[in-house]
Amino acid sequence: MAADKQILFRKLPAVDQLLANPVIGKALVSHPKGLVLKAINQILDGFRTDIREGNIVEPGPELGLDPVSLRVLKRLELISMPSLRDVINATGVVVHTNLGRSILPERALERFRSIAGGYSNLEYDLDNGTRGSRYVHVEEILKELTLAEAAMVVNNNAAAVLIALETLAKDREVVVSRGQLVEIGGSFRIPDVMRKSGAKMVEVGTTNKTHLKDYEEVIGPETALLLKVHTSNFQVVGFTEEVPMSELVKLGERHGVPVMEDLGSGCLVDFSNYGLIKEPTVQKSLVQGANLVTFSGDKLLGGPQAGIILGRRDLVTAIRNNQLTRALRIDKLTLVALEETLRLYRDQRLAMKEIPTLVMICQSYDSLRGKADRLYKLVRDMKSNNFSIELIDGSSKVGGGALPLQELKSRLLCLIPKRLSSQQMEIWLRAYAPPVITRLERDRVMFDVRTIQEREFEIIARAIKDLAVADPIEGGV
Numbered sequence: 085m086a087a088d089k090q091i092l093f094r095k096l097p098a099v100d101q102l103l104a105n106p107v108i109g110k111a112l113v114s115h116p117k118g119l120v121l122k123a124i125n126q127i128l129d130g131f132r133t134d135i136r137e138g139n140i141v142e143p144g145p146e147l148g149l150d151p152v153s154l155r156v157l158k159r160l161e162l163i164s165m166p167s168l169r170d171v172i173n174a175t176g177v178v179v180h181t182n183l184g185r186s187i188l189p190e191r192a193l194e195r196f197r198s199i200a201g202g203y204s205n206l207e208y209d210l211d212n213g214t215r216g217s218r219y220v221h222v223e224e225i226l227k228e229l230t231l232a233e234a235a236m237v238v239n240n241n242a243a244a245v246l247i248a249l250e251t252l253a254k255d256r257e258v259v260v261s262r263g264q265l266v267e268i269g270g271s272f273r274i275p276d277v278m279r280k281s282g283a284k285m286v287e288v289g290t291t292n293k294t295h296l297k298d299y300e301e302v303i304g305p306e307t308a309l310l311l312k313v314h315t316s317n318f319q320v321v322g323f324t325e326e327v328p329m330s331e332l333v334k335l336g337e338r339h340g341v342p343v344m345e346d347l348g349s350g351c352l353v354d355f356s357n358y359g360l361i362k363e364p365t366v367q368k369s370l371v372q373g374a375n376l377v378t379f380s381g382d383k384l385l386g387g388p389q390a391g392i393i394l395g396r397r398d399l400v401t402a403i404r405n406n407q408l409t410r411a412l413r414i415d416k417l418t419l420v421a422l423e424e425t426l427r428l429y430r431d432q433r434l435a436m437k438e439i440p441t442l443v444m445i446c447q448s449y450d451s452l453r454g455k456a457d458r459l460y461k462l463v464r465d466m467k468s469n470n471f472s473i474e475l476i477d478g479s480s481k482v483g484g485g486a487l488p489l490q491e492l493k494s495r496l497l498c499l500i501p502k503r504l505s506s507q508q509m510e511i512w513l514r515a516y517a518p519p520v521i522t523r524l525e526r527d528r529v530m531f532d533v534r535t536i537q538e539r540e541f542e543i544i545a546r547a548i549k550d551l552a553v554a555d556p557i558e559g560g561v
């Protein structure tokens with residue numbers, strides 16, 4: 085017979101009893117009392133819910149003072165950790181939006197530290213001793229690298245598109261192809277951004293084909309902008325047609341309407357030179373005559389989160405003078421990281437060597453093989469009933485909605501389930517300190533060495549060794 089719920093509730097230790105327990109008393113030395121109380125209340129609430137919902141029906145030993153205290157300590161450890169933490173990206177997705185997109189180059193980190201920890205000339209003109217503009221710090225170098233007439237940066241590319249549309253097309257019309265009405269991860273949708281900006285969207289063409297005459301038919305005195313959106317995270321293949329930038333520009337010129345391109349990733353290097361699929365570059369878009377281009381700082385560029393706006397001087401100036409820039413402005417830490425990343429692009433070989441995103445995307449299969457062998461060496465002698473280990477070939481992804489069709493050949497270390505299932509192992513690794521984020525494929529747990537840094541090998545080896553002896557129950561699995 086199940087005990088009466090009231091009896092079970094009364095069996096739970098009281099808050100005061102828990103606070104008086106020496107185990108918790110020790111924790112009170114190193115943790116604020118408020119946090120300890122929070123942990124106690126969370127654990128007690130959990131028990132009460134379990135009792136109410138009938139998950140606990142007997143007054144078992146788990147309701148005793150010491151077992152409950154231990155649960156409190158575990159919870160305390162969990163809630164005293166920072167929420168934003170380092171994780172190991174073993175997924176093989178280089179620009180992983182959920183894992184923070186790009187890793188910054190070492191040089192950017194160094195500058196980041198000193199600018200963050202001290203005063204700077206962020207908005208101070210050192211020549212004249214007067215107020216300056218934060219944008220000058222990246223404006224010149226952006227112009228130099230892309231040959232754009234003018235440049236401006238905001239918080240991210242979504243903000244760049246929003247402010248560009250708001251400035252140039254509020255209450256007027258923007259023409260865009262139906263094939264380019266994209267949604268990008270994290271709910272950036274062209275039609276929604278358009279609405280927010282106050283611009284009226286005029287859709288032309290069809291999902292797979294849009295012709296120049298489709299644009300010609302709708303362009304008129306109300307048209308403020310022709311917009312081209314790079315369909316970064318998908319590709320329509322087969323019977324398709326898009327109007328090339330150069331054609332759109334000619335049409336725009338005839339009607340005095342500027343053409344803007346949202347490039348999404350916006351790379352400055354031509355990946356086809358490195359054996360990958362061609363991704364449109366920023367320079368190419370400008371050479372073809374785009375009057376304004378926008379792109380992200382933390383996708384293929386490999387820098388911090390930022391939105392970069394380049395193009396015709398009058399358009400960029402109008403955007404800069406928009407009151408909204410104040411709300412969307414880039415902060416100094418982002419700015420210094422962006423400047424340092426851009427400085428690396430002055431020498432493309434240096435960029436390819438020092439910008440982690442570019443390094444990881446362009447890593448050769450041979451070097452990945454060597455890398456995987458080095459990781460394997462650390463764990464191959466291990467015996468486990470939980471899984472067996474193997475090295476196999478597989479593929480990684482660029483991510484961040486860039487080069488969606490690009491398969492990057494890679495080498496993977498995989499755990500083949502024995503006593504533990506692959507799902508159990510994936511969860512266990514994700515709960516590890518630090519969390520190791522793997523990918524499940526063909527019922528195996530995969531560690532793709534492309535996105536793992538060599539300095540993380542020891543940690544991964546330790547995690548795999550701990551997992552090798554983890555008990556399905558006690559290991560929290």
Ligand SMILES: *Cc1c(COP(=O)(O)O)cnc(C)c1O
Pocket residue numbers: 240241242243245266268272313314315316317346347348349379380381390391484485
């Ligand atoms: C990623 C992307 C965006 C959004 O950029 P964020 O920097 O994430 O704000 C907008 N447009 C396109 C085409 C994109 O690929």
